[in-house]
Amino acid sequence: MSSVFQRQDMYDSVVVDREQDVVLTTGQLYGLQVRRELERSFKPVIPFAPHLFGSGKTRFVKSYLELLKSMGERALIGPENISDCEKDRRRSFLDKLREAVLLYVDLTELKPTDPKEKSLKWAVYYLIIKTACLQVGIPMMRKTQAYETVEMEALNLVTLLRDILNLRTDQFLLVAFDEIGMLDSSGQYFDLEVNDGRVRSYNDFFRILWGLCLEDNVFFIVVGKSEGLSIHNYAISVSRVELTFIPLSPLEKHSIIEHLENSSSFMFTGSPKVSQILCHQHFSTNELAELLLELTGGVPGLLVKAINYLLRCKLSQDHLLLSKESFWMIMNDSIATNYCVDPLLPRLSSLSETRQRLLKMLTLLALYRIRFELGELVHLSSTCDVFLFDLVTDMCFYRRLIVDENHQERYEVLIPKLLIRYIEQSVKNDRLEWLLLQTLKSQPVEFFYESKCRVFEGLVATMFYLHFCYHPTDSLMFSTLGQLSSVWDEMNLKFSSESTAYYMKSIHYTRSTSEVERTTFGINDWKKIVEEMLEFEKIYIPFEPTSRSPDILFKLHGRTSEQNWIVGIACKGRWSFNGIRWNEIVDEACKFLKPVHDQVLTVHPTLHCMLIIMSTKLSTSVATDLNHSSHCYSFGDRVAGVFTVPLNCELIILSESDVENFIGKDILSSLRSAFKSTDNPHSRSIGISTVQEMVLSLSKNI
Numbered sequence: 001m002s003s004v005f006q007r008q009d010m011y012d013s014v015v016v017d018r019e020q021d022v023v024l025t026t027g028q029l030y031g032l033q034v035r036r037e038l039e040r041s042f043k044p045v046i047p048f049a050p051h052l053f054g055s056g057k058t059r060f061v062k063s064y065l066e067l068l069k070s071m072g073e074r075a076l077i078g079p080e081n082i083s084d085c086e087k088d089r090r091r092s093f094l095d096k097l098r099e100a101v102l103l104y105v106d107l108t109e110l111k112p113t114d115p116k117e118k119s120l121k122w123a124v125y126y127l128i129i130k131t132a133c134l135q136v137g138i139p140m141m142r143k144t145q146a147y148e149t150v151e152m153e154a155l156n157l158v159t160l161l162r163d164i165l166n167l168r169t170d171q172f173l174l175v176a177f178d179e180i181g182m183l184d185s186s187g188q189y190f191d192l193e194v195n196d197g198r199v200r201s202y203n204d205f206f207r208i209l210w211g212l213c214l215e216d217n218v219f220f221i222v223v224g225k226s227e228g229l230s231i232h233n234y235a236i237s238v239s240r241v242e243l244t245f246i247p248l249s250p251l252e253k254h255s256i257i258e259h260l261e262n263s264s265s266f267m268f269t270g271s272p273k274v275s276q277i278l279c280h281q282h283f284s285t286n287e288l289a290e291l292l293l294e295l296t297g298g299v300p301g302l303l304v305k306a307i308n309y310l311l312r313c314k315l316s317q318d319h320l321l322l323s324k325e326s327f328w329m330i331m332n333d334s335i336a337t338n339y340c341v342d343p344l345l346p347r348l349s350s351l352s353e354t355r356q357r358l359l360k361m362l363t364l365l366a367l368y369r370i371r372f373e374l375g376e377l378v379h380l381s382s383t384c385d386v387f388l389f390d391l392v393t394d395m396c397f398y399r400r401l402i403v404d405e406n407h408q409e410r411y412e413v414l415i416p417k418l419l420i421r422y423i424e425q426s427v428k429n430d431r432l433e434w435l436l437l438q439t440l441k442s443q444p445v446e447f448f449y450e451s452k453c454r455v456f457e458g459l460v461a462t463m464f465y466l467h468f469c470y471h472p473t474d475s476l477m478f479s480t481l482g483q484l485s486s487v488w489d490e491m492n493l494k495f496s497s498e499s500t501a502y503y504m505k506s507i508h509y510t511r512s513t514s515e516v517e518r519t520t521f522g523i524n525d526w527k528k529i530v531e532e533m534l535e536f537e538k539i540y541i542p543f544e545p546t547s548r549s550p551d552i553l554f555k556l557h558g559r560t561s562e563q564n565w566i567v568g569i570a571c572k573g574r575w576s577f578n579g580i581r582w583n584e585i586v587d588e589a590c591k592f593l594k595p596v597h598d599q600v601l602t603v604h605p606t607l608h609c610m611l612i613i614m615s616t617k618l619s620t621s622v623a624t625d626l627n628h629s630s631h632c633y634s635f636g637d638r639v640a641g642v643f644t645v646p647l648n649c650e651l652i653i654l655s656e657s658d659v660e661n662f663i664g665k666d667i668l669s670s671l672r673s674a675f676k677s678t679d680n681p682h683s684r685s686i687g688i689s690t691v692q693e694m695v696l697s698l699s700k701n702i
Contacts, residue, residue: 017255044213050228054301100172180224250298453573
């Protein structure tokens, strides 16, 4: 095998999609400068990125000044309404920042140092001095000489650094500390402050930076794997610094394309672009970006390792033709996935029992795209709470920053598909977690819920699946449906094979509306849809909210012969006081029962079709007409005096009490409160306790 094959890096990757991070970081550095000029007793601002492997922390801080120069004035002077005088001040700051010297300090090299061996402050000072000497290639200062020169004074240290790095007194020095998390394990080697019986090494560290921030023209960025919000709170209360999070979100598809097209390989003479090596005329960069996004979720570290592995395969097989099929074959191989997630495997295989119990909650948050706020707490035990942001990091997941129309920043849990295989191994006996992971694995990463009812629909679909798989005869809901419909009672409610509730991608109807492509169902598509449903044991949720279909679709087998039921569920999430009315019920019946009857049942007499209306709120007139009970309309019955149920069809309207019994009254109440004012609620509006209650409710159905 070629020696080049042994190299970890096969290409020079280009940093992309970090404009938002540059703007935030530059703004905080500018804020520090402004505070210095206003008064000497100020709280310094330090940009801080406490993220997991692969989020791009190290690459970002090392490339920050380069990114800053490429962005120009956009890095600090945005569209906000500021005076010309303020713009001039910002331009002047940017000009100086572009000339700054970046000193990258790796805290894994931090160790007790003579002559004051146990002093964390001196260890940090000396590590900075040593790093500066190495950066410019001059002989290392002796420890005693450095100590006598600095005398543990911030001003002396900054003066010495300027001398070593040959900086003017008015030239900016930007110090980037990496691997802040090492203080968790190395703090024991130093004499540190004790607070509430605990040693908090981060308090001491940021107190040291506070003293250095008081000196002119020196700035700091801190990154690394750590308990971010815990550090944040400790630093605010004790260290007198203000930590501002750098989001470093995963990349989107357009950024992956840019990365592929701009990154050069050094496999061949002339450094061809990565996209030129991996793609051919039948496999475009656009397609490769889609596939990489599916597997990695856009996490930079996983993305780079996946591309490296593909390049290594290309090198080891000189004429390897990389098609979509060969891509999936290569990247789904256990050797490839092991290579990509190797840095995370120790953490994935050693999750505590408590963390595993929270796994379902985090998977639900990821699956339903429920947003959370930075300071949101999760209850672990009677004596311990943890920040959700830190829990996501601790369990090897990632977070995606979402800025809404009101400029509110929230996060979403992201579980890269490359990790799911390894998570499955630790929860192989947990059927609910297996189902949630399979559902998450089968849906596209870029899919975002647009309808108020998507959480409700997913919850209903998952509960139906669990009932079908485990104890349908004991299900109160299934018993209710059997009492209403004699045909339902004749169905085999046990799925005949291993099934997965998943988001339907395969059955699409695309049409152009106002020159914008959108996916929905066509009114004449039901023959194709039903034929595909008959082939697979799935519960389908349409890929996008659509007015042409029920929200959930599945099939049931008859106990004898080839008889099958095509069942649709219309989940009508009415989160206000106005419930679903008769005209909406009739609309649901007309768009499903009638076309399925006309296009399918007339030529397949052994097929039957049922529509279940499952609403969180019925209008007063509907509830009164139904006597506040569930009701079944069969062939020939007229619904609201305007719709006649076709042959081999049934329409069931479930009462609010039956829906509440199936889903849980408290859960529905919490969802109603969360969805009243927004289409995309965050976990605080839904309530972490509600998400955990949803997990408990689903678990009871196993």
